[in-house]
Amino acid sequence: RKEVEQDPGPFNVPEGATVAFNCTYSNSASQSFFWYRQDCRKEPKLLMSVYSSGNEDGRFTAQLNRASQYISLLIRDSKLSDSATYLCAVIPYTGGFKTIFGAGTRLFVKA
């Protein structure tokens, strides 16, 4: 089983739609969770951290479910510019710096 797993998609949604991605992780002791965004032929960039209480940044909401060992990203009112690959990332060890990435979920937002 991979340490971090994501549905590769692609998700094809119209502008204005709400779309959600899930990511599961295998190490129950994992402490830190993130979503990164990667545009085509570009480097990944941090989108948001995922806190135990959940967090929201504009149209983006991230949540953590420790019991089921998954994190989610919800995008509301999708824009064309949201088209990208979204990478789930987990730091599996407390105090560690090694970040494990999922393979990414591709999102296409169409007009």
Place this chain on the structure above:
Amino acid sequence: SAVISQKPSRDICQRGTSLTIQCQVDSQVTMMFWYRQQPGQSLTLIATANQGSEATYESGFVIDKFPISRPNLTFSTLTVSNMSPEDSSIYLCSVPGTDATNEKLFFGSGTQLSVL
């Protein structure tokens, strides 16, 4: 956030040759990370480059194949040695951010390597 300059941005190489990728950061960082991203796959950590000591390699990666230098706190190189077509990939350097936990990563723009 750190500003990271990585070069070359891309290269096409013959099998059996070696390529050295450079990563320059605009601030001093204790750790630098080297990742590989093969087509359609996730980022895989190759090694952690520590200043003043040998790099720490992940399972499946060895120093002879991917020697790393870290001469100071702002610079690192990764060499892909004796290349084969299977080494065709994007290679990315990364540094932790300066927030309290140093857990967020910032990436260089990547080196797209094609081995013929």
